[in-house]
Amino acid sequence: MSTTTAPASRPRGPGALRSGIRRNLTAYGFLCGALICFAFFSWYPMVQEVLLSFQRTNFVDEPTWVGWANFRTVAEDAAFADAWLNTIAFTGLALVFGYVVPFVAAIVLNELRHAKAYLRFVVYLPVMLPPAVAVLLFKWFYDPGAGLFNQILDLAHLPALSWLDSTDTALISLVIVSTWMNLGTGTLIYLAALQSIPGELYEAAELDGAGLFKRVWHVTIPQTKLILLVMLLLQIVATMQVFIEPYLLTGGGPENATLTVAYLMYQYAFNFGDFGGGGALGLMLMVVLMVFSAFYLRLSRDNQS
Amino acid sequence: MPKVTVRPDRPATAPPPEPAPPKTRRRSRRARASAAEPREFRSLVSPHTLNTPRGRLIYWTVLTCVVVVFTAVFVFPLYWMVTGALKTPEELAQIPPGFFPSSLDFGVYAEAWEQLDLGLFLTNTVVYAGGAWLLTLAFDVSAAYALSKLRPVLGKAVLGMMLSTLMIPPMVILLPAYLTVKELPILGWDLLNTPWAIWLPAAANGFFVFLLKRFFDSIPRELLEAAQIDGASAGRILWSIVLPVSRPILGVVSILSVVNVWKDFVWPLLVLPDGEKMTISVGIASLAARMPQNVMIASLVIASIPTMVVFLLFQRSIMAGLTAGSLKG
Numbered sequence: 001m002s003t004t005t006a007p008a009s010r011p012r013g014p015g016a017l018r019s020g021i022r023r024n025l026t027a028y029g030f031l032c033g034a035l036i037c038f039a040f041f042s043w044y045p046m047v048q049e050v051l052l053s054f055q056r057t058n059f060v061d062e063p064t065w066v067g068w069a070n071f072r073t074v075a076e077d078a079a080f081a082d083a084w085l086n087t088i089a090f091t092g093l094a095l096v097f098g099y100v101v102p103f104v105a106a107i108v109l110n111e112l113r114h115a116k117a118y119l120r121f122v123v124y125l126p127v128m129l130p131p132a133v134a135v136l137l138f139k140w141f142y143d144p145g146a147g148l149f150n151q152i153l154d155l156a157h158l159p160a161l162s163w164l165d166s167t168d169t170a171l172i173s174l175v176i177v178s179t180w181m182n183l184g185t186g187t188l189i190y191l192a193a194l195q196s197i198p199g200e201l202y203e204a205a206e207l208d209g210a211g212l213f214k215r216v217w218h219v220t221i222p223q224t225k226l227i228l229l230v231m232l233l234l235q236i237v238a239t240m241q242v243f244i245e246p247y248l249l250t251g252g253g254p255e256n257a258t259l260t261v262a263y264l265m266y267q268y269a270f271n272f273g274d275f276g277g278g279g280a281l282g283l284m285l286m287v288v289l290m291v292f293s294a295f296y297l298r299l300s301r302d303n304q305s
Numbered sequence: 306m307p308k309v310t311v312r313p314d315r316p317a318t319a320p321p322p323e324p325a326p327p328k329t330r331r332r333s334r335r336a337r338a339s340a341a342e343p344r345e346f347r348s349l350v351s352p353h354t355l356n357t358p359r360g361r362l363i364y365w366t367v368l369t370c371v372v373v374v375f376t377a378v379f380v381f382p383l384y385w386m387v388t389g390a391l392k393t394p395e396e397l398a399q400i401p402p403g404f405f406p407s408s409l410d411f412g413v414y415a416e417a418w419e420q421l422d423l424g425l426f427l428t429n430t431v432v433y434a435g436g437a438w439l440l441t442l443a444f445d446v447s448a449a450y451a452l453s454k455l456r457p458v459l460g461k462a463v464l465g466m467m468l469s470t471l472m473i474p475p476m477v478i479l480l481p482a483y484l485t486v487k488e489l490p491i492l493g494w495d496l497l498n499t500p501w502a503i504w505l506p507a508a509a510n511g512f513f514v515f516l517l518k519r520f521f522d523s524i525p526r527e528l529l530e531a532a533q534i535d536g537a538s539a540g541r542i543l544w545s546i547v548l549p550v551s552r553p554i555l556g557v558v559s560i561l562s563v564v565n566v567w568k569d570f571v572w573p574l575l576v577l578p579d580g581e582k583m584t585i586s587v588g589i590a591s592l593a594a595r596m597p598q599n600v601m602i603a604s605l606v607i608a609s610i611p612t613m614v615v616f617l618l619f620q621r622s623i624m625a626g627l628t629a630g631s632l633k634g
Binding site: 023024026027028029030031033034035037038040041042043044045046048049052107108109110111112113114115118119121122123124125126128129130131132133136137140141145146148151154155180184185188189194197199200202203206212215216219220237238240241243244247248262265266269270275278279282283285286289290293294297 | 347348349350351364367368371372375376378379380382383385386389397398399401402440443444445447448450451452455456457458460463466467468470471472473474475476477478479480481482483484485486489490505506508509511514539543564567568570571575585586587589590593598601602605608609612613615616620623624627
C-alpha cells in the first residue's frame with residue numbers, strides 16, 4: 001500500500017477547493033453502495049455483538065442491560081466446558097491432519113514429474129463440493145450397518161466401529177470429514193509456495209551432505225516459514241468456528257462429545273431462544289479468534305510487501 | 306506434461322557414477338525422471354539421483370502409490386456416491402457391497418429431482434448466487450475504484466475499516482447479523498426469506514475490495530489522466546478504461562463470489578427458513594432424513610454437479626484466486 005498522497009500534484013488556486021469537493025463527492029458516490037452494505041452487515045453487527053452479550057433481549061420489550069449475567073449463565077451450563085474442550089480438541093486434531101498432511105502432500109507432488117495435473121485436480125475435487133453435500137455423503141459412509149467405512153473394515157477383517165454413535169470416535173469422525181473437505185486448498189497453496197524456492201539452495205545443501213529429511217528441515221521449511229505460519233493461523237481461525245459438521249452429523253451428541261462452541265451458540269439462540277447467552281458465547285469466541293486473526297493479518301501484510 | 310518426453314529412454318546417458326554424497330541419502334523416496342532437461346528447475350531431490358536405476362525405481366513406485374492413494378481418497382468417494390444412487394435400497398443395505406450397481410437405471414435421479422423439488426432449490430440458489438455476484442461487482446468494484454483512483458478524504462480510514470472486517474470470523478457475528486437482517490436498523494425492514502438477506506451481506510466483502518483495489522493501483526495513472534483531459538467522467542473512465550483492463554481480477558472475484566454463496570450453509574439456513582426459499586444445500590439437508598437412501602444420495606449428486614461444472618470451466622481462475630487469496634497475489 002504505497003499510495004502516498006501527493007498534494008503537489010493537485011491543482012492549487014481558486015478552483016481547487018470546488019474541484020476537491022467535487023472529486024470527494026464523486027468518490028463517495030462510488031463508495032456508497034459498499035459503505036451501506038458494510039455498515040449494516042459488518043460494522044453494525046460487530047458492535048451489536050458486544051451489546052447483545054451484555055443485554056437481555058426478548059424481542060418484545062426494550063433490551064435491558066444485565067452486565068455479566070449472560071456470561072455467568074453460559075459458564076454455569078454443564079455443556080460450556082464440553083463445548084470449549086471439544087472445540088480445542090477438534091482444532092488440534094484438524095491441525096495435526098489438515099496442516100501436516102497437505103504440506104507433505106505438496107512436497108511429494110512437487111517432486112513428481114507425471115500425472116501432476118491429474119493429482120492437483122483430484123486433490124481439489126472435495127473443495128468444490130458444497131460442504132453440506134460432503135458432510136451428508138460422509139454421514140452415509142459412517143452408517144454403522146452398511147456404511148462404506150465399516151464395509152472396508154470388514155473386508156480387512158477388522159472390527160466395525162460405531163463412528164458417530166460413540167463418544168470415543170464421534171469427534172474424530174468429524175475431523176476426518178472436515179480434513180477431507182479442506183485438504184485441497186492447503187495442498188495447492190503449499191505447492192505454489194514450494195515452486196518459488198530456488199533450486200540452488202537444495203543443491204548447496206546437498207553438496208554439504210544434507211540428506212533428504214535434512215534438506216526438508218533446513219531448506220524447505222525455512223523457505224516456506226511465513227506461509228506455514230499464515231496458514232497455521234488461518235486454519236486455527238477456520239476450524240475453531242466448526243459448525244456444519246456437528247449440526248448435520250451428530251447434533252452435538254453423543255453425550256456432548258461433539259458439541260462445539262459455535263454449535264452451542266446456535267443452540268442458545270435458536271433452540272433456547274436466549275440470544276444474550278448466544279451472544280456471550282460468540283463474544284468469547286471472537287476474543288479468542290481475534291488474537292489469531294490479528295497475527296494472521298499482520299503476517300500476510302508483511303508477506304505482501 | 307509436454308516437456309518430459311525425454312525421460313525413460315535415457316538410461317544410457319546417465320552412467321557416470323555418482324560422486325560422494327549419494328550413498329548416504331539413499332533413502333530418498335522419490336525421484337525425478339526428466340533430469341536431462343537443463344532448464345528444469347531443481348527441487349528437493351536432485352535430478353542426478355533420479356537418473357540412477359534405483360532412483361528411477363523409487364520414483365515410479367512413489368508415483369504409483371501417490372496416484373493410487375489420491376484416487377482412492379478423493380475420487381472413490383465420489384464414484385461411490387454416483388453409483389450408490391443407482392443402487393436399489395436392498396443393494397445399498399447388502400453386505401458386502403457390490404462395486405457396480407446391478408442395473409443402470411437413472412430413474413432415481415428423476416425421482417430425487419421430483420421428490421425433493423430440486424428444480425426449485427437450484428433456481429433459488431442460482432438467483433441468490435447471481436444476484437450476489439452482480440451486487441458484489443457493482444459495489445466492490447466501484448468502491449475499490451474510488452479508493453484507488455479518486456482518493457477521497459478519509460479513504461484510507463474507510464479501507465482500513467473494510468479490511469478490519471476480515472479479522473472478524475463470520476461465525477462470531479452470526480447472531481447480531483441475523484438480528485440485523487430480521488429487522489434492519491433505522492429502516493426496520495425484515496429481510497428474512499428475501500434474496501436481499503443473501504445479496505447485501507455478500508457484497509460487504511473486504512477481501513474483494515482489497516483484491517480489486519490492489520489491481521486498480523497497478524493501472525498506470527497516465528492512462529486515466531489522458532482520458533480525464535479528454536473530458537471523460539469518473540464513471541466513464543471506470544467503465545471504458547479500468548474495467549476492460551481488469552478482466553483477470555474481475556474473473557477471480559466473480560468466481561469466488563458465486564462459489565462462496567453456492568457453498569454457504571449456515572447463513573442461508575438461518576435467513577431463509579421458508580421451505581420455498583431454501584438453497585439447494587439447506588434444502589437437501591432438511592429433507593434428506595425423510596427420503597429413501599438412494600434418492601437422498603441422488604440428490605447429493607445433483608447438488609454437486611453445478612459446482613463441479615464451474616470448477617471444470619474455470620479451473621485456472623479458481624487456482625489463481627486461491628493463490629491470490631492466500632498470500633502472495
